[in-house]
Amino acid sequence: xxxxxxxxxxxxxxxxxxxxxxxxxxxxxxxxxxxxxxxxxxxxxxxxxxxxxxxxxxxxxxxxxxxxxxxxxxxxxxxxxxxxxxxxxxxxxxxxxxxxxxxxxxxxxxxxxxxxxxxxxxxxxxxxxxxxxxxxxxxxxxxxxxxxxxxxxxxxxxxxxxxxxxxxxxxxxxxxxxxxxxxxxxxxxxxxxxxxxxxxxxxxxxxxxxxxxxxxxxxxxxxxxxxxxxxxxxxxxxxxxxxxxxxxxxxxxxxxxxxxxxxxxxxxxxxxxxxxxxxxxxxxxxxxxxxxxxx
Numbered sequence: 001x002x003x004x005x006x007x008x009x010x011x012x013x014x015x016x017x018x019x020x021x022x023x024x025x026x027x028x029x030x031x032x033x034x035x036x037x038x039x040x041x042x043x044x045x046x047x048x049x050x051x052x053x054x055x056x057x058x059x060x061x062x063x064x065x066x067x068x069x070x071x072x073x074x075x076x077x078x079x080x081x082x083x084x085x086x087x088x089x090x091x092x093x094x095x096x097x098x099x100x101x102x103x104x105x106x107x108x109x110x111x112x113x114x115x116x117x118x119x120x121x122x123x124x125x126x127x128x129x130x131x132x133x134x135x136x137x138x139x140x141x142x143x144x145x146x147x148x149x150x151x152x153x154x155x156x157x158x159x160x161x162x163x164x165x166x167x168x169x170x171x172x173x174x175x176x177x178x179x180x181x182x183x184x185x186x187x188x189x190x191x192x193x194x195x196x197x198x199x200x201x202x203x204x205x206x207x208x209x210x211x212x213x214x215x216x217x218x219x220x221x222x223x224x225x226x227x228x229x230x231x232x233x234x235x236x237x238x239x240x241x242x243x244x245x246x247x248x249x250x251x252x253x254x255x256x257x258x259x260x261x262x263x264x265x266x267x268x269x270x271x272x273x274x275x276x277x278x279x280x281x282x283x284x285x286x287x288x289x290x291x292x293x294x295x
Contacts, residue, residue, distance in 0.1 A: 028170050028171070029167040029168065029170055029171060030171055031171070033167075034164070034167065034168050034180065037163075037164060037167075038164065038184040038187070038188075040083075041083045041159055041164075041184075041188065042184070042187050042188050042190070042191075044079065044082055044083055045079045045080065045083070045188055045191045046190060046191040046194075047191075048075045048076070048078050048079040048082075048191070049075070049076060049079050049190075049191025049192060049194055049195055050191060050194055051075050052071075052072040052073075052075035052076045052079075052195060053072070053191075053194045053195040053197070053198035054194075054198055055072075055075075056071075057070055057071055057072045058070070058071045059071075060074075076152075076195065077151065077152065079191060080152050080155040080156045080159065081152075081155050083155075083159050084154075084155035084156070084158040084159050087158055087159055087162065087163040088158055091163050091167070093162065093163060093166045093167065094158050094162040094163050094166075096229075097161070097162040097166060097229055097230065097231040098158075098162065098231055098232075100228070100229055100230040100231070101230055101232060102227075102228045102229075102230055103226070103227035103228055103230040103232065103233050107223065107226050107227045107233050108232070108233050108236065110223075111223050111227075111233040111234070111236050111237035111240075112236050112237065112240055114219070114223075114237055114240075114241075114271065115236065115237040115238065115239065115240025115241040115243075115244065116141070116240040116241075116243070116244050117244070118241060118244070118264065118267060118268055118271060119241060119244035119245040119247075119248045119249075119264060120132070120133075120244060120248055121263065121264060121267040122248055122249075122254070122260035122261070122263045122264035122267075123248075123260070123263070124263045125257070125258075125259030125260045125261070125262050125263030125264070126252075126254060126257060126259060126260050126263070127257060127259065128252045128254070130252070132247065132248055132251035132252070132254075137247060137251075140247060141243055141244065141247050144243040144246055144247065145239055145240060145243040148239045148242055148243055149235075149239055152242075153235060153238035153239045153241075153242050154235050154238075154239070156188075156238065157220070157231055157234045157235050157238055158231070160181055160184065160185050160188070160217075160220075161181070161220060161221065161224045161231060161234050162231045164181055164184060165177055165178070165181045165221055165224060166229065168180055168181060173283075174225050174279060174280055174283035174284075175276075175280050175283075177221070178217075178218055178221035178222060178225070178276065178279070179218070181217060181221050182214050182215075182217030182218050182221060183214070183217075185213060185214070185216075185217035185220075186210050186213045186214045186217060189209070189210070189213045190210075193206050193209055193210070196209075201255055201256065202256055202258075204258055205255075205256060205257070205258050205261050208258070208261040208262060208265055209261070211265055211269075212261070212264060212265045212268055215265070215268045215269045215271075215272035216241065216268055216272070218272040218275065218276050219237070219268070219271055219272050219275050219276075220234050220237060220238060221279075222272075222275035222276050222278065222279035223237055223275065223279075225279040225282065225283055226275075226278065226279050226282060248260070
């Protein structure tokens with residue numbers, strides 16, 4: 001049976017671990033810390049995404065429940081989930097951004113409408129004249145939106161807006177923080193681009209996606225600023241965007257249609273410029289004026 005010294009040592013180790021996590025969570029970031037975080041997060045995402053894309057794929061079946069799931073799907077879900085859990089546990093800023101619901105109803109409305117609309121603006125570049133809409137599409141979109149509400153978009157928002165952008169803003173301006181976050185956001189999606197490549201999406205179409213990801217990062221970061229640090233407008237925007245993208249590109253096999261990708265990129269870039277401009281102006285007005293110096 002362990003003696004009293006054993007429990008004392010164990011308690012000291014637990015106390016030391018708690019102190020280490022506390023110091024890490026409360027430490028103010030600088031450029032090197034932000035870079036280290038981004039590299040680590042992208043490494044985890046890329047590793048799991050590449051394993052899902054090019055590794056062996058098995059189907060796990062639970063016959064009594066009539067349930068089956070592929071290992072590639074598990075790996076893709078783990079890619080954002082593991083870093084998000086780390087951020088949520090380690091950084092109180094993540095938890096506070098989830099508790100924060102101070103964004104105005106206008107920000108929520110604009111976020112939802114923007115997310116659901118932008119992917120369908122790919123239509124001007126399509127070779128198919130039938131617009132992918134109707135009652136069946138609307139129902140499908142609503143179902144996909146509900147299913148994705150607490151999946152990858154939610155976890156990615158915790159990582160890149162709730163944690164990274166909020167920490168970077170401690171040593172940078174709103175414009176610099178949004179741009180830095182958008183660069184990391186673009187690199188992060190390299191793993192998903194590899195997955196699309198493994199699913200036979202042409203390289204020509206995939207070459208457009210990094211630019212689209214960069215501008216969507218600017219939109220998401222700007223909405224986070226406009227939402228007063230609340231993560232929920234970004235979550236709704238992100239879920240709507242991903243859901244509408246799935247609906248649009250799976251209709252008439254538009255996933256291999258370069259014109260749709262280019263059209264979407266143009267409209268996303270325009271929206272990013274508008275959101276970014278508004279967010280920077282708002283942040284400048286909300287920042288406190290410097291204190292007067294003594295003469």
